[in-house]
Amino acid sequence: MGKTWEQLEQLQPTVLRMLQNSLKKHRVAHAYLFEGLRGTGKKDVGLLLTKSLFCDSLIEGYKPCEACHNCRRITSGNHPDVHLVEPEGQSIKVDQIRNLQAEFSKKGVESLRKVYLIVHADKMSNSASNSLLKFLEEPSAETVAFLLTEQPQRILPTILSRCQILTFQPLLPNIMAKQLMENGVEPQKAHILAQLTNNIDEALELNVDEWFAQAQKIVVKLYEVLKKNPLEAMVTLQGEWFQHFKEKEQIHRGLDLLLLIFKDLLYIQLDKEEQIVFKAESERLKQFALNTSGRRLTDTMSVILEAKRKLDANMNPQLMMEQLVLKIQEGSTFV
Numbered sequence: 001m002g003k004t005w006e007q008l009e010q011l012q013p014t015v016l017r018m019l020q021n022s023l024k025k026h027r028v029a030h031a032y033l034f035e036g037l038r039g040t041g042k043k044d045v046g047l048l049l050t051k052s053l054f055c056d057s058l059i060e061g062y063k064p065c066e067a068c069h070n071c072r073r074i075t076s077g078n079h080p081d082v083h084l085v086e087p088e089g090q091s092i093k094v095d096q097i098r099n100l101q102a103e104f105s106k107k108g109v110e111s112l113r114k115v116y117l118i119v120h121a122d123k124m125s126n127s128a129s130n131s132l133l134k135f136l137e138e139p140s141a142e143t144v145a146f147l148l149t150e151q152p153q154r155i156l157p158t159i160l161s162r163c164q165i166l167t168f169q170p171l172l173p174n175i176m177a178k179q180l181m182e183n184g185v186e187p188q189k190a191h192i193l194a195q196l197t198n199n200i201d202e203a204l205e206l207n208v209d210e211w212f213a214q215a216q217k218i219v220v221k222l223y224e225v226l227k228k229n230p231l232e233a234m235v236t237l238q239g240e241w242f243q244h245f246k247e248k249e250q251i252h253r254g255l256d257l258l259l260l261i262f263k264d265l266l267y268i269q270l271d272k273e274e275q276i277v278f279k280a281e282s283e284r285l286k287q288f289a290l291n292t293s294g295r296r297l298t299d300t301m302s303v304i305l306e307a308k309r310k311l312d313a314n315m316n317p318q319l320m321m322e323q324l325v326l327k328i329q330e331g332s333t334f335v
Helices: 005-011 013-024 042-054 069-076 094-105 126-137 173-182 187-196 200-207 210-226 230-244 248-269 279-290 294-312 317-330
Strands: 031-036 082-085 114-118 143-149 164-168
Touching: 005 013, 005 042, 013 042, 013 164, 031 042, 042 069, 042 114, 042 143, 082 094, 094 114, 094 126, 173 187, 173 200, 187 200, 187 248, 187 279, 210 230, 210 248, 210 317, 230 248, 230 317, 248 279, 248 294, 248 317, 294 317
Parallel strands: 031 143, 031 164, 082 114, 114 143
Antiparallel strands: none
16 A cells, blocks of 8 residues: 555655645646655655545545545556556657557546656656657646656756646655664664665665675774774775675765764764764764864765765776775874
């Protein structure tokens, strides 16, 4: 079953308030673009609003009952007038949009209303985008479109101009951590995971992932040897880091964890210990925090962010990490 109105209202209050007003005033737009990070509830909200449009027993005039025939079929993905389009392989092909148009040229199977959701709308091929544009230019009064994307800049401006754009905010880490704990994640792990991803499912997978558990240990070890001497840091890179962090996504994850350690040191210096995420290491981190300055910590965080940019620009990962270690040590982050 999808998330309820109340659950999604906690995650995206502004978006849900706007949609509630639209439903109550019967002013639902013919096309919406939901943009925001992965895991912020875009698809859940699209399906929830779809249920509101088809529900036989609305609660308070806008909330779907979740129990009627239409609500249950939308939840199970079996409603004949609700169509979900997702990338086939790397992109959404023109044939997928043409099939959608052919489907929508017919009358609704059970009602006049029809809804379609395009997931990863930024992955439409050029011909698919142009085909969709024609479709959006001549909207049927009873057709509603939801385009979902993490990268709105990749969608044709002419498509964007025909949609009502709703921005989904990243989940606040404390809300995310609370949700993870409700799903059985230990508090110490929940706070780290909430800083690394906005996606509950991804966080729950990481929580039981042996690779991720080992990654945290290696990152803490690298941080500790950074304070000693360049040679020991290079030995740790060669002996442990490069063996464990192989794919680009894994290296990004490692750098994110390293960044969190320096953020924790900064929080300790600012007397905001309740915000630190490496809670198991808090006593050791307090000692380290005494031996450096806030300026040096922020400089080091900038260097790590720069390393992430180089990684995205396809710099050799081994060279990037060796440069990062030397830069952190040259910057005298530790005294």
